Amino acid sequence: MAILEVKHLQKSFGTIHAVRDISFSVKAGEIFTIIGPNGAGKTTTLEMIEGLVQPDQGEIQFGNLKWDKDADAIKMKIGVQPQSGAMFDLLTPKENLDLFATFYNKAKSTEEILALVNLTEHQNNHVKKLSGGQRQRLAIGLAMISDPEIIFLDEPTTGLDPQARRNIWDIILQLKNLGKTTILTTHYMEEAEKLSDRVCIIDQGKIVTLDTPPALIEKLTKEKEVHLSFLNGEESAYHTNQFIEKLSTVERTEQIGKTLKLWTTNTEDTLYNLFRFTKEKQYCVEQVSIDEMSLEDVFISFTGKEWRD
Numbered sequence: 001m002a003i004l005e006v007k008h009l010q011k012s013f014g015t016i017h018a019v020r021d022i023s024f025s026v027k028a029g030e031i032f033t034i035i036g037p038n039g040a041g042k043t044t045t046l047e048m049i050e051g052l053v054q055p056d057q058g059e060i061q062f063g064n065l066k067w068d069k070d071a072d073a074i075k076m077k078i079g080v081q082p083q084s085g086a087m088f089d090l091l092t093p094k095e096n097l098d099l100f101a102t103f104y105n106k107a108k109s110t111e112e113i114l115a116l117v118n119l120t121e122h123q124n125n126h127v128k129k130l131s132g133g134q135r136q137r138l139a140i141g142l143a144m145i146s147d148p149e150i151i152f153l154d155e156p157t158t159g160l161d162p163q164a165r166r167n168i169w170d171i172i173l174q175l176k177n178l179g180k181t182t183i184l185t186t187h188y189m190e191e192a193e194k195l196s197d198r199v200c201i202i203d204q205g206k207i208v209t210l211d212t213p214p215a216l217i218e219k220l221t222k223e224k225e226v227h228l229s230f231l232n233g234e235e236s237a238y239h240t241n242q243f244i245e246k247l248s249t250v251e252r253t254e255q256i257g258k259t260l261k262l263w264t265t266n267t268e269d270t271l272y273n274l275f276r277f278t279k280e281k282q283y284c285v286e287q288v289s290i291d292e293m294s295l296e297d298v299f300i301s302f303t304g305k306e307w308r309d
């Protein structure tokens with residue numbers, strides 16, 4: 001059974017449709033990553049699931065528990081990484097953890113959390129003196145203090161240098177070893193690939209694609225983008241498009257004027273069928289080019305946007 005299931009989530013702020021239609025389920029023990037560009041709706045999605053923002057539409061279920069009936073039980077199950085502004089800068093990591101522990105009936109020991117997030121040697125320094133990476137590690141520790149089953153981390157590595165980012169990855173993988181479920185948002189494709197059991201790419205408040213990293217990568221590395229342009233114009237491109245979009249080896253197509261783009265996982269068969277058709281119809285193909293897809297390309301081809309790292 002899914003530990004978390006969300007169905008058809010929607011949220012608008014005035015005229016801005018932050019989340020248009022998001023549905024997915026998360027299995028116990030998974031690292032589930034939501035990735036997308038600025039303003040895609042990642043934080044709004046997370047905050048609805050965390051019970052911080054009321055959805056306009058949709059359902060959120062933690063097993064049999066729902067926010068309207070079982071808020072206290074859900075709060076015991078989940079841990080939310082606080083924004084860095086919610087930490088007390090003039091206290092030490094140890095004092096922050098001790099304080100957060102008083103909010104719960106059951107809490108892990110501060111020593112255990114300090115060791116988990118590798119802050120034992122900084123436990124008595126003021127938070128304002130910590131580096132960005134150390135502050136983020138403390139934020140993860142604060143999310144863990146109640147020993148929750150599910151941990152929500154909203155862009156825990158944004159703005160950190162590569163070493164500090166890797167230190168956070170180690171902690172997230174340790175949480176998985178402890179049997180925790182982690183729901184993560186990120187801007188970094190590499191991070192999503194390295195950590196996630198499944199990756200959900202969102203853009204403009206909708207899911208673009210959702211799969212395991214190997215399945216996405218296989219798709220990316222196997223799929224090729226073919227560009228064609230026709231000497232005798234738009235009509236040839238149109239009729240060729242009508243023909244090729246029905247081929248089983250073609251994933252999708254796009255016609256702009258006299259040029260045609262298609263994405264295929266079997267270039268040889270696709271081009272064989274394509275050229276047989278154009279020769280038969282006496283359409284004159286002016287140019288052909290074939291590009292390998294990269295991870296970034298797939299994102300761009302799905303969303304029409306540049307990837308921002």
Ligand SMILES: Nc1ncnc2c1ncn2[C@@H]1O[C@H](COP(=O)(O)OP(=O)(O)OP(=O)(O)O)[C@@H](O)[C@H]1O
Pocket residue numbers: 013016017018019036037038039040041042043044045
């Ligand atoms: N409280 C709010 N009031 C008005 N608009 C909001 C509010 N919260 C989010 N938005 C808008 O909703 C859209 C989605 O925002 P959201 O923060 O969920 O995206 P995001 O994917 O987390 O972006 P980022 O990567 O920049 O954090 C944006 O256009 C944002 O400006």
